Structures are given as C-alpha cells and as structure tokens.
Amino acid sequence: MSDILETGGEQLLAALRHVLEGKGIATTDEIQERMAVTDAANPGQGARMVAKAWVDPAYRRAMLQDGAAAAEAIGIPMRGMPPLGVLENTPETHHLVVCTLCSCYPRAVLGYPPFWFKSAAYRARAVRDPRGLLAEFGTLIAPDRKLRVIDSTADYRWMVLPMRPAGTEGSSESELASLVREGDMIGVTVPAMRALQGEKR
Numbered sequence: 253m254s255d256i257l258e259t260g261g262e263q264l265l266a267a268l269r270h271v272l273e274g275k276g277i278a279t280t281d282e283i284q285e286r287m288a289v290t291d292a293a294n295p296g297q298g299a300r301m302v303a304k305a306w307v308d309p310a311y312r313r314a315m316l317q318d319g320a321a322a323a324e325a326i327g328i329p330m331r332g333m334p335p336l337g338v339l340e341n342t343p344e345t346h347h348l349v350v351c352t353l354c355s356c357y358p359r360a361v362l363g364y365p366p367f368w369f370k371s372a373a374y375r376a377r378a379v380r381d382p383r384g385l386l387a388e389f390g391t392l393i394a395p396d397r398k399l400r401v402i403d404s405t406a407d408y409r410w411m412v413l414p415m416r417p418a419g420t421e422g423s424s425e426s427e428l429a430s431l432v433r434e435g436d437m438i439g440v441t442v443p444a445m446r447a448l449q450g451e452k453r
C-alpha cells in the first residue's frame with residue numbers, strides 16, 4: 253500500500269479503478285459515464301427545478317418528496333447518486349446546507365461545489381454562527397425567523413428550494429430559472445428580481 257501512496261494522485265486513482273473493476277463494483281464504462289455526467293452538471297439544472305417548482309404545484313410537491321426523482325423527471329441523470337432531499341424556505345424558516353465533515357454536495361444537480369463550500373471556515377461557521385456567516389453573504393435573516401442548518405452527508409445530499417421573489421408574478425419559467433443562483437440553492441443567498449433587470453450577478 254505504501255508504494256501506491258507514494259505515487260501521484262492519478263496513479264492512485266488508476267489503482268482504485270482497477271480494484272473497483274476487478275471486484276465487479278463498477279465497470280470502466282460506468283465510471284466514464286458518471287464522470288461525464290458530473291462534469292456536465294451545473295447550477296442551471298437546479299435552477300430549472302426551482303423555477304418549475306415555483307410555477308407547478310404538483311412538481312413542487314414531488315420535488316419536496318423525492319428530489320432525485322424530480323431531477324430525473326426533467327432529464328437530470330441521477331443514476332448511482334445518493335438520495336437528494338429538498339428543503340423548502342418559507343417566511344417562517346430559512347435553510348442553510350453545509351457538509352461539516354468534508355464537501356458533500358448534490359453534484360449531479362448543481363455541479364462542482366463553490367470553493368468556499370469546502371473551506372474549514374465555512375464548515376465551522378455555518379454551525380457556530382450561521383447568521384453572521386449569512387450576513388457576510390449579504391443575507392440577513394430576521395431574528396424571529398427560524399434558521400435550520402442541515403448537514404449534507406455522503407449518504408444524503410440536500411438542496412434548498414428558495415422562496416419565489418416578489419414581483420415575478422408575470423415572469424416565465426425560464427426567466428424565473430435565470431434568477432436562481434448557485435448560492436440560493438445552498439441557502440447562503442436568496443434570489444431577487446435584479447437579474448431580470450439586467451444587473452450582473
């Protein structure tokens with residue numbers, strides 16, 4: 253084992269793939285497919301789910317019940333991924349997602365996590381001082397509003413369904429999707445009308 257660890261990361265990865273294939277856990281094709289799906293994933297996919305949930309009550313219910321199935325329903329490949337839970341923000345409760353242990357993230361839906369999601373500072377402060385952390389993202393949570401911090405794990409990933417911004421009553425589903433940013437689905441920010449008015453995100 254020590255000679256494997258002394259080599260570079262790519263060789264370690266090759267050795268791991270060799271073992272997975274040898275034991276019949278995953279084929280080369282399956283690994284390649286998963287890598288391609290993960291590389292292609294991006295926050296726009298989650299934004300499409302959010303926008304659809306805002307305009308389609310049946311989809312919203314399905315999404316809150318089973319996020320992975322709701323993702324699959326609009327063509328986001330979830331095969332082989334851990335379950336996806338969806339946390340709905342309401343006037344009473346705001347949700348914030350963190351992986352306190354490492355960087356567990358719904359990559360199949362949102363793509364690779366932002367760099368700060370993996371940082372020790374984010375992981376610690378999300379638990380110790382979530383309101384202070386959110387304030388640094390420009391997100392002020394009223395003192396009487398409940399703030400729930402949810403730990404994403406290797407076995408269960410989470411995303412946030414933010415509240416639909418006021419003033420978007422006449423917006424189309426694709427316009428709504430363009431308002432939703434990566435951080436809105438982690439809970440560090442909330443979507444606002446500004447993107448529709450042409451302001452840079």
Ligand code: FE
Pocket residue numbers: 351353354355356357404405406
């Ligand atoms: Fe993790």
